[in-house]
Amino acid sequence: MSTQVGDTAPDQVARLLAMVPYLLARGEVRLDEAAAHFGVDADQVERDLRLLFMTGLSPGLPGDLIEVDLDALEGDRVIRVDNADYLARPVRFSPAEATALVVALRTMAESAPEGAADVIARTLAKLEGAAGAEGEDLLRLHVTPTPLEASPVVPVLRSAIDHGHQVEITYHVPSRDQESHRVVDPRGLARVEDLLYLDAWCHTAQGDRAFRVDRIVAATELDTPVADASARPRDLTGGWFSDAETTTVTLRLAPPARWVLEYYQVSGERPGPDGTVDVDLEVASEQWAQALVFRLAPHATLLAPVEWVESFSAHARAALRLYEDDGVDS
Known part of the structure; x- marks a missing residue:
């Protein structure tokens, strides 16, 4: 995806990281206003937002992606984003992330130009200062439990x-x-990248499901035994699976x-x-799929x-009737 003249990929990434908290704090911002704030033209901000629309949390299901109201953007030239609250919080590095970052910065420092070398040196000093003079304590940077690991549902599930x-x-x-209430037969907990999942048989859905633990609001252990005590947890680390x-x-x-x-x-x-x-x-959800199909029509x-086919057809006919009732040619 192209950027404006003089705008590099790191520039765009930095702008996106700053743009999301800026937009979330205001709820709704006009496109021209955002462009002026970030010192770029409106076309560049629109390109940024279309890239943002493709990003989100792993594993990248539609419910994990940042939501950009493209109808408002294209129609009223207004920006609205949702499902990105995690970017409004300060970033915390895991031990592996901090280690990788320090190694990468040390490598870059050896060949970086003078201006960049100063920035790299200051950043590296801050990380190594938190880790210890020689970086020997680096893997103890993250000494307190993450909110996920400290979640009260984890010991209940275990x-x-x-x-x-x-x-x-x-x-x-x-x-x-929305929140749903269901009874499940838990099989195991699995960490996929930086997220923890509960692998279980869901009695409501009547099928195997993987529940993101950070989205489990409450959990209560029941006295009733699981239906199949011999069932073993699935390997969730090998790729795509259904939430x-x-x-x-x-x-x-x-x-x-x-x-x-390209987008999904x-x-x-x-x-x-x-x-x-x-x-x-x-x-x-059916509503999300319906909105996508209507947007892609015809x-x-x-x-x-x-x-879902007949339901979608009925909604489409109802929408057409609204245009006909207003005397608008469809």
Whole structure:
């Protein structure tokens, strides 16, 4: 993605990191106002936001990505972002991240130009100062438990796993700002990158699910035993897996809608008829999928799940009737 003349990739990353807290603090900002604040033109800010729309927390499901109201951006030239509160908090490095950063800075310092070398030296001094004069205590930078590790639900989940008991959990879905209550058979806890997941059989969904522990609002160990005491936890570290609140949606995309492949992580892709492509997406809600299909119309067709097809068609017909009632040609 191109940037304006004189604007490097590090410049853009730094601007994005500053832009998100700036936007979250204000709730709504006009595009021209944001451009003036960051000293770039409006087109550059719009390019930044379209890049931001593709970023978020691992594993990159739609509910994990930063949300940018593109309709408001394209229509009223107003910026609204959501689902990015974690960027409004100060960054804390894990031991591995701090170690990697120190090693990288030391390597860069040997060949950096004079101006950059001063910045690198000051940054390195701060990190090594926190770690110890020679960096020997670097791996003890992170001596207090992270909020995730200190979460009160973790010992409850571990106890239930050890005892073979079911757990009643309250699970938060940020993309819908809703909480669901369900009974699960816990199998194990697994760390994937910097997130902790509960692998379980969900009795509500009647299937295997991986719940992000930081989204489990409450957990209660029950006296009832799990249905299958011999079940073993799955390996969640090898790639894509479904979150508790996701549904697989299959879309048939015409060439003008193929940008979906660049903006969203797809779990499947197959050639379709007449130059189309069929893609599978894991979506957090029917409402989110419906909004995406309406935005792609008429260049996208919903193929699955079949129970959503008629619902989408009914909503589309209702929307068309609103235009007809207002005397607008559709």
